[in-house]
Amino acid sequence: MTLVPSREMETSARTGLIKLTLSSFRSYKSLSLSCDARPVILTGANGAGKTNILEALSFLGPGRGLRSAKLSLVTYAGEPPLKESPFEWSISSHFQTPEGVTSVGTGLEISEGRERRVVKIDDDRGLPQTALSQVTSILWLTPQMDRLFVEGTSARRKFMDRLVYLFDRSHAARVARYDYTMRERLKLLKQGRHEDAWLSSLEAKMAESSIAIAAARRTLVERLMQAKVWALGVFPRPRLEIEGVPEDLLETLPALSAEERLQSLYKANRLKDYESGRTQEGSHKTDLRVWFTEKNMPAELCSTGEQKALLISIIMAAARLQAAQEGLVPLVLFDEVVAHLDEQRRQALFDEILHLRMQAWMTGTDRDLFLPLNDQVQHFEVEKSTLTPV
Ligand SMILES: Nc1ncnc2c1ncn2[C@@H]1O[C@H](COP(=O)(O)OP(=O)(O)O)[C@@H](O)[C@H]1O
Ligand SMILES: [Mg+2]
The missing domain is CATH 1.20.1050.90 (RecF/RecN/SMC, N-terminal domain)
Known part of the structure; x- marks a missing residue:
């Protein structure tokens, strides 16, 4: 696919996550990851901990994340959470935006038997979850969504509502x-x-x-x-x-x-x-x-x-529209998507991700599929919930 420079190329500044810290989240007792706003590739065997990272990112938007999980099941099952922390699990992150760096955090608090997901954006604590869509734009495509049209x-x-969040932050x-x-x-x-x-x-x-x-x-x-x-x-x-x-x-x-x-x-x-x-x-x-x-x-x-x-088309069209209208692109989580595309479609998707300067997070078991992208992306191998740069 030839890339024609377009308006969004000029206007969309790189936005994306640049720091992620997890504690007691799924298989991660703790994780600290620094990256830049280029796309991120996570490869590794089944059960290595790839989807868990995407799920953590999906909690930086409103809702119950990409697995629609019961929040208490997300807590690291290995051992009880650290005593000094009020959270069962927590995620903190830094986003690079055209206006500078914003910190976004969320976690699960349980008090008197009630679960509460708390949200912090920069210095504002105790925000409702819906405040997340004021600062982040996150979409995802996962294997579970293979059933989206039939269920x-x-x-x-x-x-549909997640797509609306991109354009209408309220x-x-x-x-x-x-x-x-x-x-x-x-x-x-x-x-x-x-x-x-x-x-x-x-x-x-x-x-x-x-x-x-x-x-x-x-x-x-x-x-x-x-x-x-x-x-x-x-x-x-x-x-x-x-x-x-x-x-x-x-x-x-x-x-x-x-x-x-x-x-x-x-x-x-x-x-x-x-x-x-x-x-x-x-x-x-x-x-x-x-x-x-x-x-x-x-x-x-x-x-x-x-x-x-069809779902990829819709997601990428929404991203392109957001780029054209607001000079921003959403962060998109593609879980086990790339391996299911034929060569031509895979290339078209990669080209468009790079063209839009989108921080796509892509997982797969096959490292080789992503190697042609070389330093246009950041590639990590995930093994037993540990990330190593490739
Ligand atoms: N609450 C939890 N505590 C500890 N481990 C968990 C929890 N929930 C899921 N896991 C484990 O996380 C592992 C990695 O899962 P996942 O990220 O989905 O792997 P994949 O790399 O295949 O996407 C699985 O082995 C699963 O059992
Ligand atoms: Mg997975």
Whole structure:
């Protein structure tokens, strides 16, 4: 693939992680890693500790990381954590950004039997997890995501929302607020406390968040559907559509009317929601539908290889769009992805990563696949949770 210098080449400053410290995280009792903003390759045998590192990085964004893990299972199982540390496990990092170096840390605290993930950004402690998306942009593709198109809507919705975080740094907080209000309303309904004023106020908040969430999701998909972001010529070009009640309302109505309609819907569903114990309609049901454009085939009917290629296309298009709009690129974690690509696609992906100056973290068992990249990347061999530069 020939590289044509483009606007993003000039504007995207190198951003990336330059220091990572783990304590009591998975197979790492402790780890201290220094690197620069070039891509990072981790190779090694199965069980060496490659995915654990990517998982740690995924915790530098909001959510439960790339394994959707129960937080207490992440704690190093070898021996109890250090007594002087209040954390079960913790991660601290330094990110190089165009504005300078930012420190981002997170960890699990358990007090009085309650798990709490705490977040620190520079000198601000005790931040909510959603604050992470204000400073980091992290996406990932893992073997578990081979099932993204065939399983329930939740993983696809999370995937879509993570893409939205790149462009709308308040989106994570908005989604968290919606989920919280939805749970509060359901709690009231289940307790049989059907006071109209209270429920109406919660439903108004839900409707407001839903429409804001829907607008951000629609903006993402509209921007991605602009042809110029699909740069990976040998990869399929997906077509994306959002299916969801709030998103559909915004298709035909101005935001305020859409909000009112949604609020009436929440009100009309009270009895159904009470009886079923779940909220029937809303932002938490929205789905991302993907098609393989050239074949006009829904992604769920495509081969596993094609599905992976579609996901890579979407991730790289989002990265390219972020580079063009904000002069930034996300950090992308590709777990065991490269070995599954044919030569031509592998080369196209490498070229685009280097072109965008993206700090991609790529794992694999086969060292040789990455050797052609030589000093354009930093390569570590992982063995028994110890990293050695190659
Ligand atoms: N909480 C934990 N404490 C200690 N070891 C763990 C924990 N969770 C997972 N492991 C171990 O980490 C090892 C490395 O896992 P992983 O990073 O997934 O390897 P890979 O290099 O194949 O990606 C596995 O052998 C697994 O048993
Ligand atoms: Mg692995």
